[in-house]
Amino acid sequence: MWSFVQEKKQQGLIKHVGFSFHSTPEELEEILQKHPEMEFVQLQINYADWENPAVQSRACYEVARKYNKPVIIMEPVKGGMLATPPSSVVDVFKKANLEKSVASWAIHFAADLEGIITVLSGMSNIEQIEDNIANMKDFKHLTEDERAVIKQAQAELNKIDLIPCTTCNYCAKVCPNNIGISGSFTAMNYLTLYKNKDAALHQENWLVKGHGKKRADECIKCGKCEQICPQHIAIRDNLEKVTKKLLN
Numbered sequence: 001m002w003s004f005v006q007e008k009k010q011q012g013l014i015k016h017v018g019f020s021f022h023s024t025p026e027e028l029e030e031i032l033q034k035h036p037e038m039e040f041v042q043l044q045i046n047y048a049d050w051e052n053p054a055v056q057s058r059a060c061y062e063v064a065r066k067y068n069k070p071v072i073i074m075e076p077v078k079g080g081m082l083a084t085p086p087s088s089v090v091d092v093f094k095k096a097n098l099e100k101s102v103a104s105w106a107i108h109f110a111a112d113l114e115g116i117i118t119v120l121s122g123m124s125n126i127e128q129i130e131d132n133i134a135n136m137k138d139f140k141h142l143t144e145d146e147r148a149v150i151k152q153a154q155a156e157l158n159k160i161d162l163i164p165c166t167t168c169n170y171c172a173k174v175c176p177n178n179i180g181i182s183g184s185f186t187a188m189n190y191l192t193l194y195k196n197k198d199a200a201l202h203q204e205n206w207l208v209k210g211h212g213k214k215r216a217d218e219c220i221k222c223g224k225c226e227q228i229c230p231q232h233i234a235i236r237d238n239l240e241k242v243t244k245k246l247l248n
Contacts, residue, residue, distance in 0.1 A: 002035055018042065020074070025059035032067040040117060042072040047109045047150050048082060048157055048193075049075075053166040054186045065115055073119045076110035077103050080122070081194040088156040096149040103128070104135040109150050112142045162189045163238050164231050171225035171235060177214055181225060181235060183207025184216040184242045191246055200246055216242040 008014045018040030021028055032038065041064045049055035064071050077083055083103035084090075093102050110119045119136075123129045142150070165185040172181060187204035191197060208215055216239040225235045 002037075006037065016040065018069075018072070021060065025056055025063045028060050028063045029066075032063065032069065036067070038069065040070045040072060042074055042120075044075040045071070045073045045110050045113070046076050046078050046082060046106055047154055048078055048085070050154065054182070061113065070115050070117045071113070072117050073110045073113075076119050076121055077106045079199060080124075081190075081196060081199060082106040084194070085153075086157070086160060086193060088159070089153045092149060092153045092156055096146070101131050101135075104131055105150065105153070107132060107135050108142060108146070111136065111139060112147075157193065160193060162192055163233060165189075165233060166231060168230060170228045170230065172213075174224045174228050176222060176224065177218060177220050178212075179216065179219050179225075179239070180204075180208030180211060180213025181216075181239065183211065183213060184239060184246075185233075188238070188242045188246055197246065204242075204246060215247060216240075217247055 005014060005017050009017055016039045018038055019031075020042040021031075022044065028041070032041075041060075043057065043060050043064065044055055045057045045061055049057040051058060061071060080103075083101075083106075085102065090102055093100070093105050107119060107121060110116070121128075121132050123132060163185040165182050167182040167186065169182055172178075175181065183206075184204060186207055187200045190203050191200035194200075204215075207213075219236060219239045221236050223236060226233070229235060
């Protein structure tokens with residue numbers, strides 16, 4: 001694959017070569033070490049995923065900058081979910097600026113970072129297009145007060161009672177039934193945060209079935225996972241919650 005795209009570039013069929021990335025910062029660093037010829041990286045970056053252990057937006061961004069690779073940002077509004085975040089987050093933004101849309105804060109957070117080529121935003125109606133254009137026209141970086149507002153919004157997200165899974169996947173190494181534990185918990189946290197069952201099921205399908213794992217309702221409740229979990233999560237109880245609230 002790597003040599004193929006370089007051949008096409010030499011033939012003049014490709015102007016710039018880069019790649020979209022959906023994994024860990026460690027794997028990103030490995031790729032950039034092996035392929036310094038790559039000219040940019042496309043990363044999922046938004047204020048909700050900045051410190052999310054399942055996405056690690058900040059850490060991946062910092063690896064890209066370490067290797068001086070410009071970044072294209074995808075999912076700045078997290079599939080639209082940051083246009084309608086939890087009410088406590090909406091309150092933070094509206095208290096700071098009634099005129100500014102909630103989604104535009106997410107776009108502005110992404111565009112404010114250094115070394116960004118562009119911010120990709122999926123838009124589904126004219127109002128969203130107009131809002132994005134208005135937000136990016138005559139673009140100005142966030143002020144310190146505005147950055148403080150976003151940090152407050154992040155703090156409100158962190159207050160929401162989520163399953164404290166860090167996706168270390170130690171549990172997966174001892175599970176005799178190959179249950180997609182961390183993927184199930186990531187999906188459940190989506191449902192808790194954004195009340196969007198379709199989006200949560202999409203995550204569950206990708207992170208569980210898409211990675212060859214079994215679903216939460218196939219847990220045999222042996223408890224081996226709980227003996228090794230560094231976060232001391234009641235894994236069996238939470239897999240039951242996933243089954244009842246997400247899979248049924």
